Amino acid sequence: VMLGLGAGIDYALFVLSRFRVELAHGHPPVKAAGHATAAAGHAVVFAGGTVVVAILGLMFAGIPFVGAMGIAGALTVGVMVVAAVTLLPALLGLLGHRVDALPVPRLRKRGTPRPDPDDENTLTYRWGSHVHRHRVQYAV
Incomplete structure (x- = not known):
C-alpha cells in the first residue's frame, strides 16, 4: 500500500506541477x-x-511469498500510473483554477503571488542551466 501511495503522489506531482x-x-x-x-x-x-519492471524482478528470487509481493507491488504501481495519466487530468480539468483553493500553511505568505514558472532567477532554473551547460562533466 505504501509503495502505491508513494508512487501515486510522485506521479501526481509531476502532472500537477505541469x-x-x-x-x-x-x-x-x-x-x-x-x-x-x-x-x-x-x-x-x-x-x-x-519501477514495475524492477519490482517484477522479485519473482525471480525463488521465494513464492516474495514473488507474490513483487506482483502485487507491480500491479499497485501500474494502477497509479494509469490513474495519473487518466483520472488525474480529468479531475484537474474539472477543478480548474480551484486546484489551489485550499491554502497550504507556511508554504507561501497570504497575498503573495505565485512565482513565475519561467523566471530565470529561481534556484532550480539556475541549477538546471548550470547542469545543461556542463552536461559532459555531470554525465561522467
Missing part, C-alpha cells in the same frame, strides 16, 4: 490538463514502467 505551469501561461483548465498530460505523462509512464 498543470499549474500551463494555467500560468493562460491556457483554459481543460487544455492545460491536456498539455500537462502530454508533457509529464511520458515521464510518468517511463518512471512507472521502470
